[in-house]
Amino acid sequence: MTLLVVQALNGFQLGMLLFLIAAGLTLVFGVMNFVNLAHGVQYMLGAYLGVMFARIAGGFWSGLILASLAAGAFGLVLERLIFRHLYARSELDQVLATFGVIITLNEGVRLVWGSAPLELPMPDALSHSFQLMDGLRYPVYRVALAVTGLVVAGLLALVVNGTRAGMLIRAGASNQEMVSALGVDIGRLFRMVFGVGAMLAGFAGVLAAPLVSVEPNMGDNLLILAFVVIVIGGTGSIRGAFLAALIVGLVDTLGRSMITDFAHAVLSGPASSRVGPALASMLIYLVMAAVLAVRPAGLFPLRS
Amino acid sequence: MSQPSLRVPLALFAALALVPILRAAGVPIGGFVPLLLERVMVFALAAMSLDLILGVGGLISFGHAAPLAIGAYTVAALDHAGVTEAAIALPCALVASGIFAALTGAVALRTRGVNFIMITLAFAQMVYFAVSSLSDYGGDDGYTLYSRTTVFGRPWLEARSFYVTALVVLFLAWLLLRVITASRFGRALAAVRQNRVRVQALGLNAFAIELVAMVIAAMLCAVAGVLLANEAEFVSPAYGSWSHSGDLMVMVILGGIGSLHGAIIGALVVVLAEEGLGRLTSHWPLIYGPALVLAVLFLRRGLAGIGGSRG
Structure with a gap:
């Protein structure tokens, strides 16, 4: 039972991390119709920058803020130099x-930083653990991470559903040409969405850094998990990304x-210990297949 | 669509055949070059199979390393069980990759565009993690074969004969793909790429056409996987990694998408670039990556013009 609770909490926290990465990616897909495989490296870059700034500025918090901004x-520099020239090009x-x-x-x-994994120490204020239930202590940092994900999700929902910029993002996702015909600078909207998405992925990278080892390629796997999240949730949908991230994490x-x-x-016998791990690693992809079999456009499709 | 000129592909095969011909004539060609070309031919076969769905069918599959890994791991699994005969391994690899492609293709083909790319990538990643967790076959570390596969008891995949075998297989695969693309089915596949609605209005089943193409491509790629396992005498989950899928795509594009033989050029360029740059600096991806970005941005037709194929 305690194991189940711990696993559920860990799953929730993985889900929140995935949401932070998938949120920016799904908006970029939805609004710009742009296939950005490089979103995962933003997460990796965030983690590395977090380590660097935390050392220079002396502390996790300044590292978090500076690295997210950087x-x-x-991301905006990449958009300016490379991605902007690709919007009108083929998906290939x-x-x-x-x-x-x-x-x-x-x-x-x-x-720049070498192949050896780097570490980012947790902030002192969050580095202890607390008594969750009998015989079970849980690290405060992981709870804080999950809560942060929830707060960001709430803020994003407010922005997307309740502000003028959010309205334009939703309008851009459903009909880009019409929005720009109405006199909206769609290029500026793109840059804004792209910058926020890159920042969120970097932010997620810094938050994850104390829990994982910071190394090259650390973003690749999370990128593909984020793809699974977007496919399940429905491209362009923040609500879908949130729900799907929870499903995938859990x-x-x-x-x-x-x-x-x-x-x-x-x-029975040795077969089970062989089949188990292989099947476990395939599970989320099977869930994705099952969702797609019923709803090819994901749970919350923006365009029907 | 007219059949592209035969001159370039035949010249390529003739050039590849030079190594065994010169060897038969008594010229000692040893060491590095044949080994490199063996690798080129194996990856050319994998890339050529991808070209059927990517070039002819217009399906952007980012998961073509999966059937490559399935083919290689079939060899490893049978090797582990003491079976090293191609007459058994090859059909097993074909069936396994065919079933995989049919199942995942049926799901992926329900979607278009970005989602198709992401789903094929995700399913390939599933294969990657699945084979990584097979502790019997070395898990993450990979699996070293006890012996190379025999073909009806003959040592055709041993180091001495591998080059010729790979060349013959590549040539047969090219012939087969040419026949397929020129056939009624191949024309229908190209038509689906050009105008899906019109094909369906003609009463053809676009979904079935694309699914069959994906199965054929995966089975051919599994043959490349069987060869790859023998060439390296080693099988690793990395064969199924997503960067391999990306490399296969790069090969197809570089050589000229849809031209089939362009895959040989693309594989040659990529394998040589990795080897050459790898000798120059251990940070060779810092050259390969930007080169790729610049090629996409500025060489809008790739090396396709040089390959003599349609743009």
Whole structure:
């Protein structure tokens, strides 16, 4: 039982992390119709910048703020130099060019910071753990991370649903040409969405850094998980991304602990210990397939 | 669509055939060059199979490393069980990759555009994680084969004969793909790329056409996986990694999308670039990556013009 609670909390927290990455990505897909594979490196870059700024500025918090801003600025530079020229191009061109950006940046951080994993210490105020229930202590930092994800989700929902900029984002997602025909500077809207998305991914990278090792390619796997989130949630939908991120986080974390027991119960002998891990790692993709079989456009499609 | 000129592809195969011909004539060609070309041919086969769906069918699959890994891991699994005969391994690899492509393709083809790209990528990642967790076959570390696969008991995949075998397989695959693209089915596949609605209005089932193409492409790619496992005598989850999928796409585009033989040029360029730059500096991705970005931004037709294919 305690194990189940811990796994559920961990799953929730993974879900919030995924949401921070997927939120920017889904808006970029939805509003700009732009396939940005390089979103995962923003997460990686955020983590590295977090380590760097925390050392220079002396502390996690200043590292968090400076790194998020720097990651957002870096995203805008990439947009200006490369991505802007790809909006009108085919999806294939977008995939190839952003694939090139990933290769470059993964190697770039290796050149600058080396291949060895770096560590970012937790902030002192959050580095302890608390008594969750009998015989179970849970780290405060993980709770803080999950709460942060919730707060950001709430803020994004407010912005997207309640402000003029949000209205334009939604309008841009459903009919880009019409929005620009009405006199809205769609290029500025793109840049804004892109910058915020890059900043959120960088922010997620700094938040995750104390829990994982900061190393090159750390964004690749999360990028693909974020894709799964977007596919399940429906491209362009913040609400869909939130729900799907929770599903993916919980299914992945709980699945890994439960499916091995399940395999032991169904299969006997050594086969179960072999099948279990393989099946667990496939679980979220099977969930994705199941959702797509019923709803090809995801749970909350923007365009029907 | 007229069949592209045969001159370039035949010249390519003739050039590749030079190594065994010169060897037969007594010229000692050893070491590095044949080994490199063996790798080129294996990846050319994988890229050529991708060209069927990417170039002819217009389906942007970012998961073509998955059937490559499935083919390679079929060899590893059978090797682990003491079976090293291609007459068993090859059909197993074909069936496994065919079923995988049919199941995942049926899901992915329900969507278009960005979602198709993301879903094929996700399913390939599923294969990557699945084979990474197979502790019997070395998990993350990969699996070293006890012995290379025999073909009806003959040592055609041993180091001495591998080059010729790979060349023959690549040539047969090219012929097969040419026949397929020229056939009624191939024309229908190209038509779906050009105008899906019109094809369906003609009473053809666009979904079925694309799904069959994905299955054929995956099975051919699994053959490349069987070859790759033998060439390296080693199988690793990295074969199924998403950067491999990306590399296969780059090969297809560089060589000229839809031209089939362009995959050989693309594989040659990418393998040589990785080897050459890798010798120059361990940070070679810092050259490869920006080169790729610049090529997409400025060489809008890729090396396709040089390849003599349609743009």
